[in-house]
Amino acid sequence: MTAYAAERAHLEASRAALRRMREETEALDLTDVGGNEVSNKLVADLIQERIAALADFRDAPLFFGRIDGRFADAPDVSTGTAPVEVAADPSRPVESFWIGRRHVHDHLGDPMVVDWRAPVSRSFYRATRTDPRGVELRRRFGWEGGRLTAFEDEHLADVGEQDAASAILAAEIERPRVGPMRDIVATIQPEQDEIVRADLGRTVCVQGAPGTGKTAVGLHRVAWLLYAHRERLARSGTLVVGPNRSFLGYIQQVLPALGEVEVGQTTVEDLVAHVPIKAVDDDEAGRIKGDARMAEILRRAVWSGVRAPEESLLVVRGSRRWRVPAYEVEEIVDALRARDVRYGAARDMLRQRLAHAVLVQMERAGESPDDRVQDAVARSRPVRAMADAVWPAVDPAKLVLRLLSDAEFLAACAHGLLSAEEQAVIRWAKPPRGVGSAKWTVADAVLVDETADLVARTPSLGHVVVDEAQDLSAMQCRAIGRRCSTGSATVLGDIAQGTTPWAAADWATTLRHLGRADARFEELTRGFRVPREILDFASRLLPHIAPGLAPASSVREAPGSLVVQAVRPQAVDIEIVARVRELLAVEGSVGLIAADSAIPGLAAALDTAELPYRHLGFGDGDDARLNLVPASLAKGLEFDHIAVAEPAAIAEAELRGLRRLYVVLTRAVSTLVVVHSRPLPTELADTATD
Template sequence: MSTPSAPSAPSAPLDDPLARERSHLTRSRAALRAMREDAESLDIRDVAANWVNAQVLARQIDERIKALADLSDTPLFFGRLDYLHAPGADQAEGAEGERPRPEAAYQTLHIGRRHVHDVEGDPMVIDWRAPVSQPFYRASKKDPMDIALRRRFGYTGGDLTAYEDEHLSDPAEAAATSKLLQQEIERPRVGPMRDIVATIQPEQDEIVRSGLGGTVCVQGGPGTGKTAVGLHRVAYLLYAHRERLARTGTLVIGPNKSFLHYIEQVLPALGELTVRQATVDDLVGGRVEVRGTDEADAATLKGDARLAEVLRRAVYAHVTMPTEPVVVVRGSRRWRVPAYELEGAVRELLERGIRYGAAREALPQRVAHAVLVQMERAGEAPDDRVQDAVARNSAVKAAVKEIWPAVDPAKLVLRLLTDADFLAEHAEGILTGEEQKTILWAKPVRSVRSAKWSPADAVLIDEAADLVERTPSLGHVVLDEAQDLSPMQYRAVGRRCTTGSATVLGDLAQGTTPWATRSWDEALTHLGKADGVVEELTAGFRVPTDVITYASRLLPHIAPGLTPVASVRENPGFFDLRPITDTAEVVAACEELLRNEGSTGLIAADARIPALAEALTAAGIAHLAPGEETTARTRLTLVPASLAKGLEYDYVVLDEPQAVVDGEPDERTGLRRLYVALTRAVSGLIVTHATALPPQLAK
C-alpha cells in the first residue's frame, strides 16, 4: 500500500499516477458540466403535449439540473477499481445505464457520488450505488472479488492531493490499515453532517444495499454510523428502485428539528433532492394545535399500545343496530327494507374489519342493493344508476346517519380524556381505575380548539383518524433515534409504511424517554414489521477510544445486555477530567478547544444553558444553538443535553455530568442522557465538574 504526496507544480510528468488522476478529474468535471448544460438547454415545448405535462417535465428537469451541480469542495470521485476481468453487463449496468469500457489489461472504473459520462456516453465516473461499485466497499485480501487494485484518493478542499493503493489480488502484499480512510473519518467537522460515501465499511454496506422489500432495524452504539447508514440506504434504494419510490414516496423521520437540520444536506450531496424529512410530531400534529404537555406518567400511559384498543372500542361503539325498517319511495312505489335485513348488512360490515369510514360509505350501497333485489323480483330492470340514486335517497341517508354516524377523531379523543364514564366504558378490562385517572384531564374543556393538546394526545388522535380512514402509505420510511418512541408512536410511523418497508435506527442505551424501547423485537411488532431483521453495528468510527471506553462504564447500569462499542480509531483522542470551581473555567476550556481546527460543542444540563450562554457572551465568544451550524466562522455550539442526541462535534466540553443526570425524572434515564452527552466528541472531550461525578463512572 502506498500513499504518495501531491506534486505542487502544475507541470507534473504525464507518467505520474497522481497527475493522470488529476487529469481524469479535470475531464470528469468538464463532462459533468456538459451534462448540466445539456439539461439546461432542454426545451419542454418540444416534448410537452399540454400545460400539465410541461409543468411536470419542468420540475423534473430542474431537479436534474440541481442533481448535476458540481460542488467545488466535494470530490467528484473518491476511489478507483481495477478489475482483473471486464465485469459482465448485468453487473456493470446501473440505474442510469453505466457502460464500463476496457482500459489496457484492466477494467478501470472511478467511483464517485454520481454517474458522469462523456459526450459519447462512456462513463467517466461510476455511481457508488451501481453493482459494479460494490467491491470498493467489500473486496478484501481474503475475497478480492476479481479486483486487482483498489485506489483511494485524498483531497484538500476540492483538490486531489494523494492516493493510496491496495493490490488485493497480490498475495505478496500484506493487508494494511488505510491511512486515507482514517484521515477521512477523523477530518474536522464544521457545519451540517456530511455523507460517508467514501468510508462505508463492509458491514455497513450490507445494510445499505439490503432490498427494498424488507424492513431492517439497526442497533448501533455511538459513532457506529447508523444514521449515515440509514441515509445512504435511502440513496441506494432511490437509485435501485427510482420509479417505484417516485410513485410511493420516501420519508426520513428524526427526533427533533435540530437533528433534521443537521442531517438535511447528506442526501442532496448524493444527488437525491426529493426525500421528505419530518419528526413524529410533524406527522401527527396536523389535526390539532399542540400547546400542552403531559406529566411523565400520563405521557407514558397515553403512549401505551393498550390505548389502541380503547380507541377502537370507542370508535365502533358509535354503531347501533337498526330497530326500524327503511322505506324508500320511488315514484308511486314504496320499497321496504326490514330491520333484520339492515342488521345483517351492518354485522357483515363489522365482521369484515374495514375502516369505520369506509364501512359507513359502503352501508348506503348495501341498503340500495337490497332495494334493487326487490325491484328485480317485481319485474323491473334497475341499473347501477338506479342503485346510486337509491343510496342517495333521503330515507337511506337518514338511516345511515342514525345507524353509523360520522366520527370526528379529535372530538372522540377529547371525550375520552374528559368524560370519566365514557373512558371507563371503553377502557374496561384494559386500563385500571388508577390508570384511567392518570390520563383524564383535571379541568373540563369547551371544544377541540380550546383544548391544550399534548404531543401524546396528537398521537391518539392520529390513531383514531386511522380507524376512521386509512392513512396513506409510503414506499420507504427511515426512522432514526427510534429507541425514544412510545408504542403508539411506533404505530403512527407504521401506518405510514403499511405497504412499504422501513429502516429503523437506534441504540437502546441512548433511550432517554420514560417510555423508551425495551427491545427491538417489541418495537418492530408495534411498527407492524414483526418480520424485520435486526442488525448490530459495534465498530466505532467516530468516538475516540479513550472517550468511548470511559462512557462505556455506564453500560452495565443502562443497557447491560448490549455489546460495548469498540473504537477502530488509531488516534486514541484527547480526554480530560477537569475539576473546576466556577463557570469561568468552563469558558476557558471552550477557548482551549477552539484553538484546534473544527467544531466544538459545549454540552450541559438544560437548566445550566442560560448561565453558560451569559458567560460565553461576557467573554466575547460567539456561539450557536443546535441546528444553526451553517457557518465556519462560528465554531462553538451551546447544546442542551436534551438536544445532543445524534449530533457530533470535533471537540466537546461536557459541563457537570451529575447535573445532566439530575435533570431527568429518574436516575436511569439521567444516566442514559449522560451516556449520549459523553459520546458526541470526534477528537477530544473535556469533562468539567464542580460537584462529584456520578458514582457509576468510577472504575
C-alpha cells in the same frame, strides 16, 4: 505524465464532462411536450430535479476512489430492479473505474466516474487480498476541498502481503466536521456496505453503538435504494423520520450531496400533525398514552357509535313507498361489522347495501332498476339519515377529545385495559370547549393519527428510515409502521441511548409494534469516529443502563482526548468558558452540553465572554462554530470537540438520566472535556482523570 498528473487530468476532464451534461439538460426545449399544462409542469419539475442532481460541488471531490481489475459486464439497472454484484472475470482485460458520488460520462456515453451505488462499486468497498472480487488495484484519493492532493494504492493481487491500514481513509474519518453532517461514501466499511445494499423488500433493524455510523448508513441506504429502484420508489415515495428538528437540520445536506433531493424528512410530531401541539405530557401520562393498549381503546371508541336501528327504513320514490324492516337493516350492519374493514369504508358500503335492499324490493314488484337508481337511492335523504343513525360519522380529533374528557366514555372504552388510576392520569382535568381550544400534546396527536387510520387507511410509502427508534412509544411505532405498511423500513437506534420513559427495552418489541417482526437484524459495534478513550469512559455506564449490550470498540486511539476536571462550585461557568475558548482555537465544530436547566446560565456566561454561539432549539447564531446544546437535544448530533458541564445534573434531570448522560458523553469525535463541581455519578467516578 506522472500518475499524479494523470489523475488530476482525469479530474478536470470529468468536471468538464459533468458541466457538459448539465448544460445539455438545461438546454432541452420541452415546451408543451406533455400536451397539457399538468404534464408540462411534471416534465419541467423532472428536468429541474435532473439539473439539481448534476450540480458540481467544487469543494467536494468528484471521485474518491478507483479500482483496476477484470470484471464481468455490469447488469443494466434501468428497469428498476436491484443490481446484482459484478463478478470477477479473469478472461477480460484490466479496466479502470473511478468511484464517485454521481455518474459522469463523456460525449460518447462511456463512464468517467461511476456512481458509488453501481454494482461494480461494491468491489471498491468490499475487496480484500483474501477476496479481491476481481480487483487488482484499489486507489484512494486525498483531497483538500475540491483539490486532489494525494493518492494511496493497495495491490490486492499481492496475496502474500497483509492488508495495511489506509492513512487516507483514517484522515477522512477523523477530518474535522464543521456544520451539518456529511456523507460517508468515501469511507463506507464492508459491514456498513452490507446494510446499505440490503434488498428493498426487507426491513432492516440496525443496533448501532455510538460512532458506528448507523445514521449515515440509513441515509446512504435510502440513496442506494433510489438508485436501484428509482421508478418504483418515485411512485411510492421515501421518508426519513428523525427525533427532532435540530437533528433534521444536522442531516439535511447528506442526501442532496448524493444527488437525492426528493426524500422527505420529518419528525414524529410533524408526521402526525392533525392537531396543534400546545402542551407537554408529564412522564406518566406520556407513558400511558404511548402504550399499545391505547390502540384497542381507540378501536372500541370508534366503533362504539354503531348501533341497531330504532325503526324501519322508508324510501319514497314517485308514488311508491319502499320499506326495509329494522331487523333487515340490523342484519346489514352486523354483516358489515364482521368484514373487518375500516370504519369509514364500511360506512360508505352501508348506504349502498341499504339502497340495494330497496332495489331488491323494486325488482320483486316488477320494476327494472339499474345502477343509477341504486346510486340515487344511496344518496337519498332517508338512506343518509339511517346511515347517520346506525353508523355515525367519526371525526378523529373530536373522538379523542371526548375520550380524554368524558370519564364515563373513557371508562367504558378502557374497561379491562386501563386501571381507574391510569384513566385518571390521562384524563383532562378541565375538559376543553372544543378541538381548537384543547391543549394537545404530541402523544395526543399520535392518538388522533391512530383514530384517523381506523376511519380511513393511511397511505403507505415505499420506504421509511426511522432514526433513534429506541425512543419511540408503541403508538408512535404504529404511526410510522402505517406509513410503510406496503413498503419497507430501515430502523436505526441504540437501546443504550433510550431516554424517554417509554424507551424500548429490546428491538423485538419495537419491531412488532412497527408491524415488522420479521425484520433482518444487524448490529454495528465497531466505532470509527469516537476515540477509544472516550468510548471506554462512557461505556462504564452500560452495565447500569443496558446490561445486555456489549460495549463498542473503536478503531481510533487518541491519547489526551478525554479530560475530566473538578472545580469549585462557583467556578464551573468560568472554567467551562475557558475550556470552550481553548477548543475554539482548534479546527472543528464545538458543542457545549449541559442539563436543560443550566442552559440559560451558560448562555449568559457566553454572552459575557462575547463568544458567538448557535443555541440549538432556538436557531440563533446559525453561522457560529460553537453550539450551545441542551442535553435533551444532543441525541444523534456529533461535534469534533465537546465540553460537558456538571454530568451529575444531567443524570438527575430525568428518570433515565444515566442514559441521557451516555448520549452526551458519546457526541465527541476528537475531544471530550468534562467540568464538574459536584461529585460525578458513581458509575463514572472511578474513571475520572484530571
